[in-house]
Amino acid sequence: MNLLHPDARVVDAATGEMLTPAMIDVALPPGERGPLFMGMPTTVPAVARYLAALRLGRPVLLLDPETDQTSLRARYTTTDVHPDLALLLTTSGSTGDPKLVRLSRSAVLANAEQVAESLGVTGDDVAITTLPLFYSYGLSVLHSHLLRGATVVLDRTGIMRKDFWTAVDEHRVTSMAFVPSQYEMLRRLRFDPAKHPFVRTLTQAGGRLRTDLVSDFAGRMEAAGGRMFVMYGQTEAAPRMACLPPSHLAGKLGSVGRAMPGGAFTIEDGEVVYRGPNVMMGYAETAADLARGDDQGGVLRTGDLGRLDDEGFLYLTGRLKRMGKVFGVRINLDDVERQFPVAAVAGDDRIHVFAEGLSADEVRALRTKIAEWLGAHFTGVDVRTIEVLPLLPNGKTDYRALEASL
Amino acid sequence: MTELQRLRAAFRTALDLPADAPVDDLSYQDNEKWDSLAHMSLVATIEDEFSVMIDTDDVINMSSFAEAVKILGKYGVDVK
Numbered sequence: 373m374n375l376l377h378p379d380a381r382v383v384d385a386a387t388g389e390m391l392t393p394a395m396i397d398v399a400l401p402p403g404e405r406g407p408l409f410m411g412m413p414t415t416v417p418a419v420a421r422y423l424a425a426l427r428l429g430r431p432v433l434l435l436d437p438e439t440d441q442t443s444l445r446a447r448y449t450t451t452d453v454h455p456d457l458a459l460l461l462t463t464s465g466s467t468g469d470p471k472l473v474r475l476s477r478s479a480v481l482a483n484a485e486q487v488a489e490s491l492g493v494t495g496d497d498v499a500i501t502t503l504p505l506f507y508s509y510g511l512s513v514l515h516s517h518l519l520r521g522a523t524v525v526l527d528r529t530g531i532m533r534k535d536f537w538t539a540v541d542e543h544r545v546t547s548m549a550f551v552p553s554q555y556e557m558l559r560r561l562r563f564d565p566a567k568h569p570f571v572r573t574l575t576q577a578g579g580r581l582r583t584d585l586v587s588d589f590a591g592r593m594e595a596a597g598g599r600m601f602v603m604y605g606q607t608e609a610a611p612r613m614a615c616l617p618p619s620h621l622a623g624k625l626g627s628v629g630r631a632m633p634g635g636a637f638t639i640e641d642g643e644v645v646y647r648g649p650n651v652m653m654g655y656a657e658t659a660a661d662l663a664r665g666d667d668q669g670g671v672l673r674t675g676d677l678g679r680l681d682d683e684g685f686l687y688l689t690g691r692l693k694r695m696g697k698v699f700g701v702r703i704n705l706d707d708v709e710r711q712f713p714v715a716a717v718a719g720d721d722r723i724h725v726f727a728e729g730l731s732a733d734e735v736r737a738l739r740t741k742i743a744e745w746l747g748a749h750f751t752g753v754d755v756r757t758i759e760v761l762p763l764l765p766n767g768k769t770d771y772r773a774l775e776a777s778l
Numbered sequence: 779m780t781e782l783q784r785l786r787a788a789f790r791t792a793l794d795l796p797a798d799a800p801v802d803d804l805s806y807q808d809n810e811k812w813d814s815l816a817h818m819s820l821v822a823t824i825e826d827e828f829s830v831m832i833d834t835d836d837v838i839n840m841s842s843f844a845e846a847v848k849i850l851g852k853y854g855v856d857v858k
Contacts, residue, residue, distance in 0.1 A: 530813065530814030531814060536838075537838065557814065560818060561834050561838070562834050699815070736794065736796070739794070750816075751815045751816060751819050
């Protein structure tokens, strides 16, 4: 797979370390088979190892470096893997749900190309990591820039630290990718693109960003001669499916854009269905599934509800299942309730969890436990104690009442 | 409550620490809970608690409890 353009550069902002072809050559021993279980920190050696696995045709499962791999290794170790299989990603941060998304070489490459084309990435672009590389949005930034011979600056400090903004200026970063919670941070930082004159492109994905912030940041970028793109995707689509270009942002506010080049949306019984070359081969729940071929035929039922306007712009209106999103990662609220004695509702980039009769210490302990189980940041989980959970006449939890109490 | 007690409480709330956790020597590098999301929550909590609006440069420079004390001093909050 030729994901790495010969002119592409990867540089570590803190150490200055640069990726070289020789590093990729020696990063992995050839001849080994079966999936590579790989904690993926944002470092040059990790990127070299990942690219080596892709080049050797060895499927790689990218994980949070903090994740305990024991149960995943026990579940998925095999030497019998399908020859098209390139990349395995978890569907959520949840260790409670070990289901994997199987992505083929061609889907990964197709989406890198679709994203690069949609954003107009060139060899002059410089992206900086703002998201983990084991997360599909963060990984797609790496892919789409390596493909076009651009530069990717590896930062591990995050946008609330001075070192990040120093790196943005020193490396003349042109493009940054953020999820909704980071736009809230940028608003707090009073992000002014004029202070970082090389920054031309902002992208947004990983969940719905409220429209006033979309307009706000689009306005800030436009005033500084830059652009903002709203995008929509799922890990199952490697991951981008739609892009709202800056020229349509004002006129189609609230839309997540049109299908990626080569892709198409339909609405079937209210559900958004995507067809394109970047759709996964299918899920894996057992080691035997890693030998399976393409189960999807290029069709992905997204589980999102939505509508298309007459120019093909997609508007999302909800989820089929009860889902929440925490920092861009999908959370099945019913799974949370199966695991803990709570009632869970979705909030703005966080989940609200209600449990009966907890002390302050128990509230904190439960919050930590749920966040750890989800593999999510603790600020994404809000735990509240309640005397008695409200019930509907049919005995089911009255989620409306809980939402109203927030 | 004194300003010092209020600032300690703000740190404990934002970093999800127990009510009796020592915080005076905390710094960004050595506390794993203090990442960028917790940092945003910390700045918001401090702004609410002391009714101040912290400048961007101060937000990204606030890398320890001691630094927060110093920065609040610039906004007329005397933490002691």
